[in-house]
Amino acid sequence: MSTHPHRPIWELSAPVAPETAALGSDLETDVLIVGAGFSGLSSALHLQDSGRNVVLIESHSIGWGASGRNGGHVLPLIRKDPKAIVEHCGAGQGDGLIQMIAESADYVFSLIERYGIDCDAERNGWLQAIHSDAQMKVCRDRYQQWLPYGADMELLNAQQSAELMGSFSYKGALFVKSAGHINPLAFCRGMAKELIAQGVRIFTDTPALSMHGSGKRWEVKTPSGTIIADKVVLVTAAYSDDLWPGLKKSFLPFYLYNIATKPLDAELQASVLPGRQPVTDTRSDSHVFHYDAAGRLISGGTFIFPTGWEERIVRHAESVLKEIFPQLQNPQFELDYLWRGKISMTADILPHCHILAPNVYTWLGCNARGIALATRMGAVLADAVNEVDVESWPLRPTAMKPIPAQEFSRLMTSVMLACYRLRDKVM
Numbered sequence: 001m002s003t004h005p006h007r008p009i010w011e012l013s014a015p016v017a018p019e020t021a022a023l024g025s026d027l028e029t030d031v032l033i034v035g036a037g038f039s040g041l042s043s044a045l046h047l048q049d050s051g052r053n054v055v056l057i058e059s060h061s062i063g064w065g066a067s068g069r070n071g072g073h074v075l076p077l078i079r080k081d082p083k084a085i086v087e088h089c090g091a092g093q094g095d096g097l098i099q100m101i102a103e104s105a106d107y108v109f110s111l112i113e114r115y116g117i118d119c120d121a122e123r124n125g126w127l128q129a130i131h132s133d134a135q136m137k138v139c140r141d142r143y144q145q146w147l148p149y150g151a152d153m154e155l156l157n158a159q160q161s162a163e164l165m166g167s168f169s170y171k172g173a174l175f176v177k178s179a180g181h182i183n184p185l186a187f188c189r190g191m192a193k194e195l196i197a198q199g200v201r202i203f204t205d206t207p208a209l210s211m212h213g214s215g216k217r218w219e220v221k222t223p224s225g226t227i228i229a230d231k232v233v234l235v236t237a238a239y240s241d242d243l244w245p246g247l248k249k250s251f252l253p254f255y256l257y258n259i260a261t262k263p264l265d266a267e268l269q270a271s272v273l274p275g276r277q278p279v280t281d282t283r284s285d286s287h288v289f290h291y292d293a294a295g296r297l298i299s300g301g302t303f304i305f306p307t308g309w310e311e312r313i314v315r316h317a318e319s320v321l322k323e324i325f326p327q328l329q330n331p332q333f334e335l336d337y338l339w340r341g342k343i344s345m346t347a348d349i350l351p352h353c354h355i356l357a358p359n360v361y362t363w364l365g366c367n368a369r370g371i372a373l374a375t376r377m378g379a380v381l382a383d384a385v386n387e388v389d390v391e392s393w394p395l396r397p398t399a400m401k402p403i404p405a406q407e408f409s410r411l412m413t414s415v416m417l418a419c420y421r422l423r424d425k426v427m
Contacts, residue, residue, distance in 0.1 A: 007339060008068055008069045008185060008258070008339045008341075009258070009260050009292065009296065009298070009337045009339065010068060010072070010183045010184060010185035010186065010292075011185060012294070013120065013183055013186070013292065013293055013294060014119075014183055014185045014186035014189055015118050015186055015189055015190070015193075016189075017061065017062050017189045017192070018062075018189065018192050018193045018196050018202075020061075020062070020192075020196075020202050020203065020204040021203065021204065021205075022203055022204065022205040022206045022223075022224050023057065023203040023206045023222050023224045023225045023227070024224055024225065025224075025225050026225045026226045026227070026228075027055065027201075027225065027227055027228075028227070028228040028229070029053050029054065029055040029201075029227065029228075029229050029230075030052045030053040030054065030229070030230050030231065031047055031052050031053070031054045031055070031229060031230065031231045031232075031233065031385055032054075032055050032056075032057065032218070032220055032227050032229035032231070032232045032233070033054065033055070033056040033057070033232075033233045033235065034056075034057055034208050034220070034232065034233065034234050034235065034236060034243070035056075035058060035065070035234065035235035035236045035237075035239075036056055036057075036058035036061075036062045036063065036064075036188065036192065036202060036204070037063060037065055037066065037067030037068075037188060037235060037237070037374065038067045038184075038187070038188065038370065038371060038374035038375045038378065039235040039237075039363065039374045039375070039377050039378045039381065040056055040058075040233065040235040040378070041056070041062075041188060041191035041192055041195065041378065042111070042191065042374070042375045042376075042377075042378020042379060042382075043233055043235065043378040043379075043381045043382050043385075044056050044191075044195050044200055044378075045111070045191060045194065045195060045378070046378060046379050046382035046383075047382050047385060047386075048195065048198050048200060050382070050386050052385065052386075054195075054200050054201075055200070055201045055202075055203070055227060055229070056195070056200060056201070056202045056203070057202075057203045057204075057206040057207075057208060057220075057222065057227070058202070058203070058204045058205075058206065059205070059206065059207035059208070060204065060205065061204050061205070062188050062189055062192045062202070062204060063184070063185045063187075063188030063189060063192075065236070065237070065238070065239040065341070065342075066237060066238050066239065066341050066342060066343055066344075066366070066370060067184055067185075067188050067370070067371075067374070068184055068185035068188060069184075069256075069258070069339060069340070069341030070184055070256075070258075070341065070343075070370050070371065071184075071258055071278070071288055071290060071298065071300050072181050072182050072183060072184045072278070072290065072292075072371070073126060073179065073181055073278045073280065073288075073290065073371065074105050074108050074109070074123075074126075074179055074180045074181060074182055074371045074372050075105065075126055075176065075179050075369055075371075075372055076101060076102050076103065076104045076105040076106070076151065076176065076178055076179060076372055077101065077146075077176065077179075077369065078101055078349075078350070078351070078367060078369045078373060079349045079367050079368070079369060080349055080350055081141070081142050081145050081146070082094070082098045082145040082146060082148075082149065083145055085097055085098055085350070086098070088348065088350060089350075089396075093396050096393075096394040096395075097394050097395055098149050099149055099394065100376060100380075100394035100395065101372075101373065101376075102146070102149045102150055102151050103376075104372035104373055104375070104376040105178045105179050105180065105372045106178060107372065107375060107376045107379075108182075108187075108371060108372050108375050108376075109121065109123055109180065111191070111375065112182070112187070112190070115190065115191070115194045117186070117187060117190030117191065117194075118186060118190060119182045119183045119184075119186035119187040119190055120181075120182060120183040120186065120292070120293040121180060121181075121182045122180050122181045122182075122276060123178075123179075123180035124180060124181075124275065124276055124277055125175055125176055125177045125178075125179050125180070125275075125277045126175075126176045126179030126180070126181075126277055126278050126279070126280070127156075127161065127164060127165065127173040127174070127175055127176075127277045127278070127279045127280075128173060128174040128176070128279075128280055128281070128282060129161060129165065129169075129170040129172075129173045129279050129280070129281040129282065129287075130161075130170055130171045130172045130173055130174070130281070130282050131169075131170055131171070131281050131282050131283055132171065132282070133171065135171075135282040136171050136172055138282070139155065139172070139173075139174045139282065140155060142174060143155045143174060151176070151178070152176070152177040152178045153174060153175060153176050153177065154174075154175040154177065155172065155173075155174055155175070156172050156173045156174070156175050157172050158170065158171050158172050160172070160173075161173035161175075163274075163275075164273075164274070164275035164277055165273060165274075165275070165277075165279060166271050166272045166273055166274050166325060166327070167272075167324050167325050169323070169324045170281065173279075175277075179278075180278075181278045181290055181291075182371070183292070183293065184371060187371070203222075206222045206223070206224065207222060207223065208220050208221070208222060208243050209221045209222060209223065209243075210243070211232065211243060211244070213357070214228065216230075216358075216359075217229060217230055218230075218231070218232045218359065218360065220232065230359060231359040231360070231361070231385050232359065232360045232361070233361050233362070233381050233384075233385065234247070234356070234360065234361070234362040235362065235363070235378075235381070237251075237343075237344045237363075237364045237365075237366065237374075238251070238253050238254075238341075238342040238343050238344040238364070238366075239342065240344075240364070244356055244360075244362070246400060246402050247356070247362065247364075247400065249402040249403060250346075250352070250364070250400050250401060250402055250403060251344040251345060251346050251352075251364055251365060251403070252344070252345045252346075252347075252403065253342045253343070253344065253345075254302060254342065254343050254344075254345050254368070255302065255303055255340060255341075255342055256300060256301065256302055256303070256340065256341055256342070256343060256368070257300060257301060257302075257303050257309070257313050257317075257338065257339070257340045258298055258299070258300040258338070258339055258340075259298065259299055259300070259313060259314065259317045259335055259337065259338045260292070260296040260297070260298045260299075260335070260336055260337040260338075261296050261297045261298075261321075261333060261334060261335055261336060262296065262332075262334045262335075262336040263294045263295040263296050264295050264296070264297055264332065264333075265295075265332060266295075268327065268328075268330060268332060268333075269291070269295050271325075271327045272297060272325045272327060272328065273289060273290070273291060273297070276291055278290035285301060285302055286301060286302075286368075287299065287301060287320055287324065288300040288301060289321075289324070296336070296337070297321070297328075299317050299320065299321055301316075301317075301320075303340070309340070310338060313338065314335055314338070317335065318335060321333075343366055343367070343368050343370065344364045344365055344366060344367070345365070345367050345368075346364070346365035346367060347403055349365075349367050350365060350367075351363060351364070351365040351366070351367070351373060351377065351395055352364055352365045352398055352400075353377070353380065353381075353384075353393070353395045353396065353397045353398065354397055354398065354399070354400045355384070355397045356400065361381050361384045361385065361397075362381075363377050363380070363381065363395070377395065380393055380394060380395055384397075
């Protein structure tokens with residue numbers, strides 16, 4: 001098989017990126033956004049609606065980081081259920097966050113429709129496949145918790161889930177009907193194209209090297225010029241560096257892979273995931289399955305191997321796919337494309353919003369629920385820039401706190417993954 005560990009398969013079908021270049025001179029702006037992923041691009045769109053002069057810089061290309069490397073699932077859920085969110089945040093703040101999450105998939109698809117973004121969008125739901133009796137109880141409770149917030153869900157039994165999945169490997173599934181799937185890189189490029197059409201300046205291959213306060217404004221240095229801005233939005237998440245002290249130590253970077261087959265023929269596609277719903281199962285170390293627009297079956301998960309990861313993942317993914325879908329014991333089945341990326345995991349498995357300093361804002365902690373949450377958080381950051389009352393934010397800002405011993409993150413995430421896999425065997 002061919003392996004392209006730094007080039008997601010979405011590049012094969014995404015429209016060509018809008019033309020951009022590196023910053024070539026010093027400039028001034030009302031708002032500087034650092035990072036051209038879901039949150040940065042969404043923030044810029046909303047700030048344009050308020051008439052702000054916005055500049056966006058990206059160290060590589062549009063959607064280069066976690067936004068363009070994920071699986072493309074648009075999910076109105078996070079890894080915490082409503083009761084846990086309310087217990088952590090309190091009733092008022094918790095309800096606001098829960099409602100924002102419940103509406104987040106609607107938010108993504110409304111942007112796609114509003115701007116006519118070509119990103120292979122399919123809104124036919126998402127299945128959380130249930131792998132054990134213990135998780136069936138968890139999902140039954142999850143279903144009951146989300147209903148009061150208007151979530152469009154159905155709890156399926158084993159037969160019903162098998163009909164949609166083409167697999168009898170699960171005991172049932174939680175069917176989230178408002179969810180869907182997109183080409184995430186195409187979504188980023190589509191938002192960028194709209195921004196450029198509206199006059200927003202986007203500079204790629206322009207890393208932010210340093211930033212410091214200059215009077216009431218902020219000065220951000222890049223290799224090819226300095227930007228003076230009234231306000232700065234940092235949306236680098238798992239790919240954060242030392243630009244803001246301590247930010248990259250406030251989360252655990254988890255390393256994920258995705259692997260794709262060659263396009264399956266129509267007969268095999270009618271047998272494997274015939275409903276075309278993307279699937280994530282209830283294992284702590286989740287198995288993930290979905291199709292791209294060309295009929296490639298894509299699977300993903302977590303990996304911890306610093307070297308030799310390609311060969312190990314190929315063996316692991318092939319074993320998982322053939323176990324879940326025995327019909328893939330087929331000469332046509334062939335793995336063909338592999339890539340990896342990082343996500344930010346917070347200690348409490350909740351998203352965090354921070355006011356790092358006067359007029360400097362950030363958020364992180366997608367916790368593997370990136371597209372819907374990150375895009376919706378772009379609007380929250382725009383509200384922050386526009387000085388909307390903090391009490392009305394669905395995710396209130398908190399103080400940034402480094403995770404103790406985070407420098408040993410590779411070891412910590414390895415231990416956590418080992419614990420997840422052990423828990424999967426007993427739960």
